[in-house]
Amino acid sequence: MQNKVHNMMAWRQDIFAGLSVAAIALPAQMATAHLAGFPVIYGLYVFVVSSLGFFIFGNNRYLSCGADSTIAPIFAVSLASYATLFSVQYMALASLLALLVGGILLCVYIFKLGWVSNLLSYPVTLGFLAGVSIHIIVSQLPSILGLPHSSASPFQTLYHLAQHITQLNLITTFIGGGVFAFIFWFSRQYKRFPAALVALAISIAIEVALNSHSIDIPTLSNPAGFELHWAFIGLPWHQALTIFPLALLIAMICIVQTSAVSSTIKDRNTTPNFNRDFAGIGLGSVLSGLIGGFPGNASPPRSMLIQQGGAHSKWAALFSAAVICLVLLYAQNIFHLIPKATLAGILMYVGLSIFKWNEIKRIYHQNRQEFYLCLTTILMIVTFRIDIGVMFGVLLSLLHSVFIITRPNCEELFREPNGDHWGHRSRLNPEHNLSAEEDVAVLHFSAPLYFTTFSYFEERILNLVNTRPLLRLVIIDASSISDMDLTAVDKIEVLSQKLAHRNITLIFINIEHPRFRRLVETTNLLTILGQEIEYKNIEVAITAYR
Secondary structure (H helix, E strand, C coil): CHHHHHHHHHHHHHHHHHHHHHHHHHHHHHHHHHHCCCCCHHHHHHHHHHHHHHHHHCCCCCCEEECCCCCHHHHHHHHCCCCCCCCHHHHHHHHHHHHHHHHHHHHHHHCCCHHHHHHCCHHHHHHHHHHHHHHHHHHHHHHHHCCCCCCCCHHHHHHHHHHCHHHCCHHHHHHHHHHHHHHHHHHHHCCCCCHHHHHHHHHHHHHHHHHHCCCCCCECCCCCCCCCCCCCCCCCHHHHHHHHHHHHHHHHHHHHHHHHHHHHCCCCCCCCCHHHHHHHHHHHHHHHHHCCCCCCEEEHHHHHHHHHCCCCCCHHHHHHHHHHHHHHHHCHHHHHHCEHHHHHHHHHHHHHHCCCHHHHHHHHHHCHHHHHHHHHHHHHHHHCCHHHHHHHHHHHHHHHHHHHHHCCCEEEEEECCCCCCEECHHHCCCCCCCECCCCEEEEEECCCECCCCHHHHHHHHHHHHHHCCCCCEEEEECCCCCCECHHHHHHHHHHHHHHHCCCCEEEEECCCCHHHHHHHHHCCHHHHCCCCCCECCHHHHHHHHC
């Protein structure tokens, strides 16, 4: 009896969570489809098949996927260079892209390649999201203001709007701005309140009232003629290689965003399985491509809503898809009553929600170098075409990673006065007068000695030699060196000879890691350095060489 009651409560919470998500998803998915260059009804199609695909393969019971405002403007801008937005050719290209992205994500699952999500550093990811946010917000201003559209960069769009500001449409500005303000306020005061859905209903009522007084404003086109169809055979497969780099980029973004959702919005009782989540997103994109849709992605806000709704299983997301199916069956005849300014207002809020201002501010206070990295990413994405900016952002992240890897921590150790304890300056008592020995320098190197790290290792030693004319002994605390390659061995010998010409001895102490110890023995490193024995203590080593 208790199990039956528990199961009924679980189903009830799943249904409630599904209804809550559907109320949020309905207007947002329509708006995102418009942003992606598709009729708004396709946003609902993509949401349904993406939810089904994740239900079959995905792991995270809270994750909701569908049309995504992060990737939509990226592939829309890229594909617009091959075909006109909203055209049959454009939609066919986007469907082909969805199949390619889905196939890549399924390969990531099969070959367990989820680790590639680590290639984008957190500051670059924040900068990427902020840049996309600016693109979304600025691109919706023409629809809200009722001014001519410009597909240029945000700077050019703002300049274009300033030139035509005298043609401002006060009615669309009131509707779009009102929708944005309404959602913005309610979403912060009452997180579960379907503000976007209510704003959509109010704007439809306003449109009906205006229409009765013969006042026309731009509205969405009638979705008739955009029913589901099998798109596989008629797709432009001859262009698959052309758009494959874009598919890799979109798949990379899907991996990063899905792993972020799965790691932050997770079931505490289960271990996250990112690869299965990638497979769920991938299958959803494949299904979307087969019905003529576009790529989908994980949604952080909808996933958070499912978790807050107390969902017990993946059925919650499927229930939300079922509700959208009912809308598709019985409410298509109201789509043409939706003002374009309404979707623009919704998209402006969506764009603002992915701009993580507090996180960027936190990075500014904690690490200025990473803040400038984030800022550079934002400027590149805003300045260049969005897809080119994103690729530059990925490249910047990789270069930053290489920079960090090749310049590991290499810190000089200091001795406490009147004692024999050596340590990092930050770990010793700051009230003590810490000073370096004139003729001895002790360095702690916290990385393997590889060809990638040796240049920095050598640079730190030579800097000490050049600034300390009385230096006669350089001691390397090897307690954190776990490995070494043959290139490093050869270069250590050359470095030792350079130092010997200046009457400076180089020695290694505290060789602790088994692999490094084995390599030291097999390469005769200590013999090469003229070091007779292995020292376990800094003071003993200093005494032996003085």
